[in-house]
Amino acid sequence: ILNVEQSPQSLHVQEGDSTNFTCSFPSSNFYALHWYRWETAKSPEALFVMTLNGDEKKKGRISATLNTKEGYSYLYIKGSQPEDSATYLCAPYPDSGGGADGLTFGKGTHLIIQP
Amino acid sequence: NAGVTQTPKFQVLKTGQSMTLQCAQDMNHEYMSWYRQDPGMGLRLIHYSVGAGITDQGEVPNGYNVSRSTTEDFPLRLLSAAPSQTSVYFCASSYGASGYEQYFGPGTRLTVT
Numbered sequence: 001i002l003n004v005e006q007s008p009q010s011l012h013v014q015e016g017d018s019t020n021f022t023c024s025f026p027s028s029n030f031y032a033l034h035w036y037r038w039e040t041a042k043s044p045e046a047l048f049v050m051t052l053n054g055d056e057k058k059k060g061r062i063s064a065t066l067n068t069k070e071g072y073s074y075l076y077i078k079g080s081q082p083e084d085s086a087t088y089l090c091a092p093y094p095d096s097g098g099g100a101d102g103l104t105f106g107k108g109t110h111l112i113i114q115p
Numbered sequence: 116n117a118g119v120t121q122t123p124k125f126q127v128l129k130t131g132q133s134m135t136l137q138c139a140q141d142m143n144h145e146y147m148s149w150y151r152q153d154p155g156m157g158l159r160l161i162h163y164s165v166g167a168g169i170t171d172q173g174e175v176p177n178g179y180n181v182s183r184s185t186t187e188d189f190p191l192r193l194l195s196a197a198p199s200q201t202s203v204y205f206c207a208s209s210y211g212a213s214g215y216e217q218y219f220g221p222g223t224r225l226t227v228t
Contacts, residue, residue, distance in 0.1 A: 001174055023125060032214045046216030061202070089158065095215040102173045103217070107157040114175055 002026055002092055006106035013080045013113055020076040021109040023090030027071030033099045034103060035064055035075055036037040038087045047075075047088075087111070116141050119220035121206050127182065127226045129195040134192040135225050138206030146209045147189040148217070151202040158205065164189055165212055196227045 005024040013019045035068065037043040049056040053068040061078045062065045077084055087110045091103035122137045137162035140147065149170040150173075160173030178191040179199060189208075193200060203224050207217040 006156070034216065036217075043219035044217075044220055048218050049214055051214055064226070101212070102160040102163045104160070105150075105158040107155070 002094060002104040004104055004106040006090055006094060006109050007089075009107065010110040011112070015080060015082060015113055015115050016079055018076065018111065019079045019080055020074050021070045021088065021111075021112070022074070023092075025071050025073075025090070025105055026049045026094075026105075027069060029094045030071070030092065032069075032071050032093040033066055034093065035073070036089040036091070036105075038089055038108065040086075044089060046099060056093065062087040075109075077111075080111075082113050082115060084095040085111060085113045118142065119208050119218050119221050121186055121204075121220035123223060124189065124221065125128075125224050127228065128193070129228055130196060130198060132196050134193050134196065136193070136204055136206075136225070138189045138191065138217070138220060140185050140189075140208040141187065142208060142218065143186060144208035144210055144218070145182065145186065146212045146215070146217075148173070148207050149179070149181065149189070150205045152205060152222075153202050155165065161204075163212075193225075196225075198227045201225060201227045206213045 006103040035047040048064045050066040055066040063076045068071045073108040089108045091105045119140045145166045149161040162181040164170045181187040206220040209215040209217040
């Protein structure tokens, strides 16, 4: 079982402000890092899947970076809007040497955007 | 495409009863998985499958069985329900195991009394 840490656990941000949060994971045997957005009463939806060290991905106002050598990823939200309120989950996928495995999710960062 | 569908949406069981949670996808995805969501614990992997006829255990497999006879379907069986299995269950599918985003179903809320 991988040790996946997300911080902070919760975050209150004023509408219009930018914010970021962190996902830490074991740097050994890394293969991929997933980010998901989970709105209340809905199902998780994929934001990014990242595999390369130094990778940076962007979707609208949301972007993510990846450092596989030190085992962390940052998620950034620029100009937060009320619809960004959700729990953001990260999940590393280990390199299982040609086999298969599953995602280990962090407990998430619960983001609340205050108008 | 319907995506990933799950039935039922809600279920109440008595301790000791058995039941099957259904999951189906119409995207021709090889990889399917089951998670449970509990307060303070996040999503935890129960079982997964990399293709028809192939299944494996995740983090919390005890008390659950799975089979994958077709690419489309991945049912989760509770053999003898216990109150500790009260949870929300999510099924997910993806094109492959690792570098592909997972698509989640709407979830099944199970209460065991």
